[in-house]
Amino acid sequence: MLRRLLIAAACLLLSVQLGAAQNTVKGKISIWLGYPETLEAFKLGQVEFRKKYPNVEVEILTFELREFEAKLAVSVPAGSGPDILALHDFIFPRYYEGGNLAEMPADLAKDVNDPKIIDPVFRDVLTRDGKPWGMPWWSGRNGLFYNIDHLKAAGLDGPPKTYAEVWQYAEKLTQKNEKGELTRAGISLRLTGPSGGTQKFGYFYYQLAGEQMFEPGKKPGTVRVTIAQHIDAAARVLLDHVEHLHGPKKSDDWALKHDAQGFASGAAAMFMRESWVIPFVKKNGPDIKFGVVPVPHDKAWGAFNNLEILSVNKDSKLQAAAWDFIRILQDQAIVNNVLEGSGWVPIRHDRDYGAVLAKEPRFAEMTTPPAGLTLYIEAPNVAYEEMTTRVGEVIQNAFRDASLVGNLDGAKKVMMKAHETAVKILKDNGNYSE
Amino acid sequence: MIPKSGNRFSDKIMRKENSDEAPPRGALAARYVDFRDSIKRDHLLWVVLALGPIFALFCIIRVYPILETIRLSFYRYHPTQRNRPFVGLDNYWRLLEDDSFRTALTNTLQFCVMAVIITLTLAFLVAVLLRSIEKAAPVYELLLYIPVVTPWVPASVIWKWIFDPIHGILNYGLSFLGIPKLAWLQDEHVIIYAIVLVSVWKMLGYFVVVYGVGLRNIPDELLEAAELDGATAWQRLIYIVIPMMKPIILFTVIIATIIFFNVFAPVYVLTASAQGAPAYDFKVVIGEIYQNAFVFYRMGYAGAQSVALLIFVLMLVMIQFALFRDRRGRADV
Structure with missing residues (x-):
């Protein structure tokens, strides 16, 4: 009993001492x-x-x-x-x-x-x-945001669950005026701002390729570029973007308001973004009824973080x-x-x-996160901004090229250029990994 | 005895000059004389003392950064990395194969040519017109000068709203003329005209005032004599006004070239905030330098780009001097 009392007293004294020490800082x-x-x-x-x-x-x-x-x-x-x-x-x-x-x-x-x-x-x-x-x-953490009213009006029961459904739903949710101009995007794609654009392009790429375009390399701080390894997936994602920006499947346009602002103003029926969008839309688009689900999957299912x-x-x-x-x-x-x-x-x-x-x-x-959803994070490295910006420029310039519609070889060439751009920058910065 | 000329002003001057010769009285006056004499005696010292602080400040805030930029351009310099090796001319060789820099240079050159020609031509025409309404001219000059004193950033933000493809007033106005909606800032082929439009609007007033001053200095007698000799308004403009304005035109061409070649703020603001209101990523040289220096932290490479820009603008100015040289082979300024 006495021993316990002594220990308690010592602890008390120690905590008082510590408190006093903090007070003197x-x-x-x-x-x-x-x-x-x-x-x-x-x-x-x-x-x-x-x-x-x-x-x-x-x-x-x-x-x-x-x-x-x-x-x-x-x-x-x-x-x-x-x-x-x-x-x-x-x-x-x-x-x-x-x-x-x-x-x-x-x-x-x-x-x-x-x-x-x-x-x-x-x-x-x-x-x-x-x-x-x-x-x-x-x-x-990213997810797919969807406008409940837009989906209901288009006769869709719920948000898309797969990569392929995203594009099908986008076509159905797109609205045009009598002149054929888009008044609402079926899906608001990231068409500008190359660094963020690379990231958002990667949301789709991950589901098809099963890994990111830029994965952590063998040593910490180094990066392995995977685009060439998954060139079919990369070209598919690019083609799907291009085909939904030009021609009959057109579901988005540069002239529309984009991203969270576009979604909060009703100019987009769906888009992919991180959770900060929830308070943003509640504040800036209080009349918008929206839901959010994990990003739709393909052969893989991963959420960017x-x-x-x-x-x-x-x-x-x-x-x-x-x-x-x-x-x-x-x-x-x-x-x-x-x-x-x-x-x-x-x-x-x-x-x-x-x-x-x-x-x-x-x-x-x-x-x-639901079971089965992989959380992934970009490979941090000193050349991150430069690499994602320059790769994004290659990809976003290709978005504007209508001649790429249905041109798989052309899309592959573009994505190989993106791959080489990333490799060159990483090598130049000394953090390239095979 | 000071002779009087009848002119009150010249009489005053003469009295003042005369008073300089007379010995002033009192301690204060004696000190003044000593001071005046010391200035005459140690003229160079006084010049150095007077200009020294300004020159030192100029060296610190102008010369040193330029020299430091040149020095940095020979290094691989990332502010957060401890290893900052000397790379010789590598940064300059890299410039030659940098697609982004090449695009930025081409864009800037195209923009600069358009902006200089349109701004100066319009400014000259407006200044000539204003000369014909001499009394009302200051009011118009003041109105045109308001955009010049408006900072670039708020001005560009306002123009961003005007250019909005769906809600913007410009497309709304053009729709009455049957012109379809233009994606001013989103269309890669149109954005350059949008930036030229903003830049011309912003700088026009400055050049109108400069040309106005030049036009007022052309003697009326010359123009009246030409008119009496039967010269038409066009002939008076071509054979009298423009030749007399040549030094002013050279000045404005050089200043406008430097201003427009350094375009950055309007491009940055008009194309920024890409998330909500996307705009085409229109590259200009200063934007590339900014991006390399303060986004990618490639300070050495940004230094090389800055040096290249300096040399390029200097060359342009020298070409302009050469083009505006008079027949006697000297710069007409």
């Missing part, structure tokens, strides 16, 4: 965000953090995504970046390879390495030399406090706020999102 933690929609969650974290660290000021700045990336690229290597690095998966390698990331505390690393908490697909992206270098926080990673700057003077802030961001109330407020999907399996799902059941498609 002084300084400022700075956080920069490229996704301002998660600001509210960080502010919630800030309130909790100040309770633990009353003498540490927290500065949270938000920027436009590209501006954020540029500021990080210039400031972090110079030792003047923020303390907490909220890194997207494709910019993560820059800072790992630049030696800018602080070592992760053991308890957080243990969470990352626990497959019951974090899906290994996310762990692998940020693990180097057997150690994780950040806490994966949320992901953008992008990932937000929380790391600490190696040059931070308050590394322990910064990691504590990251611990706080794992709280139930905060991850709920991320899901509900921004639509990005928190990825911890050991949290209960029931409260948010009760309010918005459509998030369930994203938080609870």
